[in-house]
Amino acid sequence: MSAVVHGVIALVPDACTSCMICVRECPTWCITVESHAEQVSEPGARRPRTVSVLDRFAIDFGLCMYCGICIDVCPFDALEWAPTIDHSSASRDGLVHDTERLSGWRMHE
Amino acid sequence: MSTGMQTVPREAWHETFAGLVSDGFGYLDLLTAIDRGDEIEVLAQVVNPDGAELMRVSVRLPSDDPSLPTIADLFPAASWHEREVAEMFGVAFAGHPDPRPLLRRTSLGRPPLRTTTVLAARVAMPWPGAADPESAGKGARRRQLPPGVPAEWLSDGPR
Ligand code: SF4
Ligand code: SF4
Numbered sequence: 554m555s556a557v558v559h560g561v562i563a564l565v566p567d568a569c570t571s572c573m574i575c576v577r578e579c580p581t582w583c584i585t586v587e588s589h590a591e592q593v594s595e596p597g598a599r600r601p602r603t604v605s606v607l608d609r610f611a612i613d614f615g616l617c618m619y620c621g622i623c624i625d626v627c628p629f630d631a632l633e634w635a636p637t638i639d640h641s642s643a644s645r646d647g648l649v650h651d652t653e654r655l656s657g658w659r660m661h662e
Numbered sequence: 663m664s665t666g667m668q669t670v671p672r673e674a675w676h677e678t679f680a681g682l683v684s685d686g687f688g689y690l691d692l693l694t695a696i697d698r699g700d701e702i703e704v705l706a707q708v709v710n711p712d713g714a715e716l717m718r719v720s721v722r723l724p725s726d727d728p729s730l731p732t733i734a735d736l737f738p739a740a741s742w743h744e745r746e747v748a749e750m751f752g753v754a755f756a757g758h759p760d761p762r763p764l765l766r767r768t769s770l771g772r773p774p775l776r777t778t779t780v781l782a783a784r785v786a787m788p789w790p791g792a793a794d795p796e797s798a799g800k801g802a803r804r805r806q807l808p809p810g811v812p813a814e815w816l817s818d819g820p821r
Contacts, residue, residue, distance in 0.1 A: 571795050572795070573791055573793065573794070573795065576790050576791045577791035577806070577809075579790075582784075582787065582789065582790050582791075582808075584790060585790050586790075586793070587793075588793075588795045590795065605795040
């Protein structure tokens with residue numbers, strides 16, 4: 554675990570395989586992952602491969618309790634702590650932050 | 663800091679802590695519980711600030727009769743922790759000075775942190791983990807079920 558303060562949870566969208574592990578392990582059910590399947594043909598491969606493509610990743614920070622379980626369980630290091638604390642909102646719905654906002658909080662490229 | 667650990671029978675719970683207090687372990691660090699299935703484990707950690715020593719004491723209680731004498735007479739700070747363990751795990755602390763629920767409004771209903779307690783709100787709420795991208799294009803696999811809800815409580819409707 555990094556020494557970073559527990560501010561928010563940032564997403565590395567390119568590393569996320571939409572595997573749903575974090576969604577299922579999150580104790581407060583506050584993560585949403587939407588994805589669709591695509592066929593990719595690789596040179597030399599006999600058949601096209603089916604991959605999940607991430608459409609939307611959202612965390613409801615009105616429910617999140619900052620336990621860090623999602624970060625720990627992600628097999629692809631697609632989630633990380635970020636020191637930002639500017640995710641407050643005047644409305645309940647505004648606490649749901651999705652892909653673009655979550656990935657903007659990343660500390661490293 | 664040196665750390666000691668011991669598991670004691672329920673009958674020895676109070677006298678163990680009385681002995682630790684006279685040995686200088688005057689600071690209660692934590693008191694909590696873990697549901698082990700057939701047993702509820704209650705554990706408390708005390709510190710001897712002078713010798714920088716830490717002692718963790720644990721006791722296993724049968725799940726159908728989880729009772730324990732209070733140690734709030736030795737450590738006033740144990741009072742809140744015991745109230746929390748009482749309402750969350752259903753452990754009865756005999757001789758507790760103030761057995762009101764600490765966080766919940768009532769002690770009615772099943773203790774929420776026992777693994778056998780059904781998390782009723784989860785029955786009503788759609789589970790975000792139901793989607794199964796792994797099996798996309800491969801035919802359905804075993805249906806994923808939300809943790810904390812018995813399968814027979816779930817309707818077969820869309821979730
Ligand atoms: S930190 Fe915990 S509560 Fe928040 S999204 Fe991750 S697993 Fe869920
Ligand atoms: S566990 Fe990691 S890779 Fe899987 S969906 Fe969550 S963030 Fe993406």
